[in-house]
Amino acid sequence: MSPPWLSASPVPTRNGSSTCSPAPRPVQTPEVEIVSGDPAQFVRGLKQQDVMGIWLCGGGKLAAQLRDEIDELIVKRHSIVIGSGISMFDGSFEATHFVLATTRTFDTGVQFLTYARS
Numbered sequence: 001m002s003p004p005w006l007s008a009s010p011v012p013t014r015n016g017s018s019t020c021s022p023a024p025r026p027v028q029t030p031e032v033e034i035v036s037g038d039p040a041q042f043v044r045g046l047k048q049q050d051v052m053g054i055w056l057c058g059g060g061k062l063a064a065q066l067r068d069e070i071d072e073l074i075v076k077r078h079s080i081v082i083g084s085g086i087s088m089f090d091g092s093f094e095a096t097h098f099v100l101a102t103t104r105t106f107d108t109g110v111q112f113l114t115y116a117r118s
Contacts, residue, residue, distance in 0.1 A: 039066055060086050060088055061090045067089060070096075078109075099115060099116055
């Protein structure tokens with residue numbers, strides 16, 4: 001069985017990690033479902049349902065697997081750089097075009113840049 005992976009929709013939440021499994025967990029949360037398998041196939045299935053949105057947060061390996069399914073990117077830009085960071089897409093590279101749709105700047109200087117697939 002492939003390791004669980006992370007995908008989320010507003011309600012319910014599908015969650016995964018390389019350290020979690022669908023087996024009984026210490027804290028049972030009915031609104032959270034651990035899923036495994038092909039992430040792209042799972043997301044395509046979610047897109048066929050009447051869901052409000054699918055939110056992928058953190059994990060360049062998963063983002064690379066789902067690159068063809070991503071319709072919108074929200075990039076958070078901070079004015080401080082600490083360490084080397086995590087790749088946004090960790091895997092083989094193929095150019096994928098997005099256009100800047102909106103920018104939101106906070107008093108702290110943090111920016112949320114929203115890009116739409118072109």
